[in-house]
Amino acid sequence: MLLIGITLVAFVVTHLVPGDPVAANLGQGALNDPAAVAAFRHQYGLDQPLPIQYLRYLGDLLHGNLGISEQSHRAVLSDLNEYVPATVELALFAIVTSLVIGVGLGILAAAFRDRWPDHFIRVVSLGGVSMPVFWIALVAFYLLFFRLGWLPGGGRLDPTQVAPTHLTGLYTVDALVHGQWALLWSALRHLVLPGLVLAVYTVGMLTRFTRASMLEIMGNDYVRAARLKGLPERTVILRHVLRPALISVITVAGLAFANLLSGTVLVENIFAWPGVGQYAYHSAVNLDLPAIMGVSLFIALVYIVLNLVVDLLYGVIDPRIRLS
Structure with a gap:
């Protein structure tokens, strides 16, 4: 329903658009x-x-028919099968990077509360959530590609390379499975720049949520009792503080991942990344009603599935939440 x-x-909304x-x-x-x-x-x-x-x-x-796209003249489902893996690959890279860096910085900030590491990390996280993503993308493109030439500027592979043998549509996974090491390296290099740009905002958000959640947990009596027992501070933080604090972190991470999967229009267009965001943009510009409907259903399905996954993870982290 x-x-x-x-x-x-x-x-209704699609057909109300002028x-x-x-x-x-x-x-x-x-x-x-x-x-x-x-x-x-x-x-x-x-x-x-x-x-x-x-x-x-x-x-x-x-019957599994999303209609025929008015711009590509192909089945919308075929278009989504082509564009979704590119967005999934980019979103996975961005969210894994964000979790590793964001949660790590949040733990560090909470452990050194009100000291210089905490102040520095809070300034960095504030900058991450404050700067517009498109501005970060343009600056990163100009510096790392145009000026320094350290990373590729766009696309999923070098122009002279052919996509790996199709298995999942994720170039890194397909190249790894088939042992195409040159393609794997090229796909990873092309992932880094747009992936890091997408991760900047999520890193800042996860850092702030992790710090706030851990500081709230640190005020509980059982944490004080653990310290009075003489447990090492590292054990107290990682075993008694971090685990219950992950409840709110996973909620934010799930929403952030859904947002990434639903299509990062600006980043995909700046870096010529052939994903759902770019497909949605061209569909909107051309008033491609079947394609717009297909993208809307995909986004809705992403949020429904990820909300379910997040709810299930609550029980994994905290046994008190599990349903009998």
Whole structure:
């Protein structure tokens, strides 16, 4: 029922957007030909009333048909199968990097509360959540690619290289599985720049949440008791403080990962990354209604699944939350 409600909202909002998909997809010459306009409307069902269009879309959806894209003239599901793995690969790199750095800095800041490491980390995290992502992307592109040439500037592979044998669509995984080491190295180098740009904001957010959660836990009586027993400070922090503090951290990380998977439009366009964000952008510009609906359903499914995963992880971290 939730997905059906999402399809209804997405369908209504999509069709309320000002603009004519016929004018956006046909050239000026074709627009002056009534027969071409009528054929386009009939091909994509735009000549039918909106309730009929919606019911027809639901019927196709039940059979796994998301419609035909007006810009690529392919099945929307085929387009998503092509673009989703690129976004998944980028999002996984960004969220793993963010968790390692963000949680690590948050632990360090909490352990050295109100001392110079804490002040320095808080300034860095504040900068990470304050700077616009597109500005960070442009600065990183200019410095690391254009000026210094340390990292590639765009795409998933070097122009002279061919994509690895398809298995998952994730170039790093496919190249690793098939032993294509040169492709693996190239795919990793292309991941670093956009992945780090995406990770900057998430690192700052996770650092602040980890620090705040750990400081709240440190005030509990059982933490004081652990210290009075003579346990090493490292053991107190990692075993008695960090684990309960991870509840809020995982919640934020899950939402951040869903946000990354739902399409990072600006970063993908700046770095020419062929992912869902770039596909969604071109779909919106061209008023490609089936593609917009497909992307909306994908985003909704991502949030539903990740919220479920986060709820299940609560029970793994804290046995008190587990349901009998």
